[in-house]
Ligand SMILES: Nc1ncnc2c1ncn2[C@@H]1O[C@H](COP(=O)(O)OP(=O)(O)O)[C@@H](O)[C@H]1O
């Protein structure tokens with residue numbers, strides 16, 4: 362994945378490192394100096410592309426923290442590239458031969474989470490026919506990436522805090538403790554301080570995790586990066602398909618004015634969709650508003666009006682269900698787009714939809730198929 366940067370080099374080397382894909386010209390080294398001209402060419406840092414000031418600032422921070430043992434808390438809206446940041450830290454940590462284990466806390470059902478993180482002994486619960494290592498043991502000596510950490514139940518947060526402080530934990534059903542050395546990189550698309558105030562993130566865990574907080578900026582604040590990253594995605598598709606498609610002028614203008622609530626993920630999907638629909642010129646606007654042929658879900662009720670009306674006295678669960686269903690309907694069943702707009706991961710959206718399927722109450726919008734394919 363890394364072209365020029367050798368694993369084990371110092372953070373200084375990491376700062377100098379700018380790997381380039383063959384089709385993308387190299388850029389100037391990362392510097393604090395204000396740019397005289399807007400950046401025209403794209404920097405690549407580890408797995409991340411970007412040349413805007415906020416991204417260069419992020420690259421500098423990553424270069425500083427990567428070679429240390431510090432825990433990192435990555436904050437940013439859904440689709441901004443938090444997982445790529447975690448990968449890049451790993452690649453530049455000097456321990457890239459060690460394990461990197463990723464787990465999405467929002468995608469594991471709460472009653473399975475303990476066994477998933479800490480492992481279990483044989484016979485410790487029905488179905489535990491053999492003992493199994495958990496994420497912490499598998500990440501021993503390396504990095505554990507805890508995505509959507511604010512979705513972790515409170516009782517698990519206490520256990521996580523203990524392991525971060527002592528390095529020790531018990532497998533489910535075990536009498537003795539296991540010791541590991543794991544660096545934790547956590548990520549959240551919520552504001553962690555607000556999550557603490559809302560009582561969904563323990564403050565002690567927050568302080569423990571956020572030794573070094575990193576903020577990944579939303580795409581709408583990255584200026585020309587939008588076009589440059591879009592070019593990267595288009596180049597990749599052109600290479601794969603041996604084509605020479607280009608963006609229309611209107612698409613380029615649209616890119617800069619649209620707010621990209623789903624950030625880079627939304628941009629990537631939009632480019633892919635426009636690419637498939639285009640003979641030669643990609644029309645992003647049309648691609649983003651055109652109905653998905655495979656999933657015709659005629660707008661009706663709340664989804665058509667673009668509003669959700671709630672009776673005071675509704676439960677939060679009901680409100681969430683209505684908003685999710687209406688958003689999904691509004692985007693014609695496109696789960697990727699709906700998840701991006703709702704600010705949750707695709708997995709979280711799938712989990713919610715599975716719950717609604719299991720417990721239908723008629724709140725789903727007419728014509729919305731929860732089991733339909735990911736768009
Ligand atoms: N700076 C970037 N350069 C290139 N691709 C990016 C960048 N940031 C994100 N992506 C791509 O966007 C998608 C979403 O990134 P991801 O790291 O999963 O976001 P998050 O974890 O914040 O939701 C992935 O396909 C990723 O490869």
Ligand SMILES: [Mg+2]
Nearest residue numbers: 443444508706
């Ligand atoms: Mg993610």
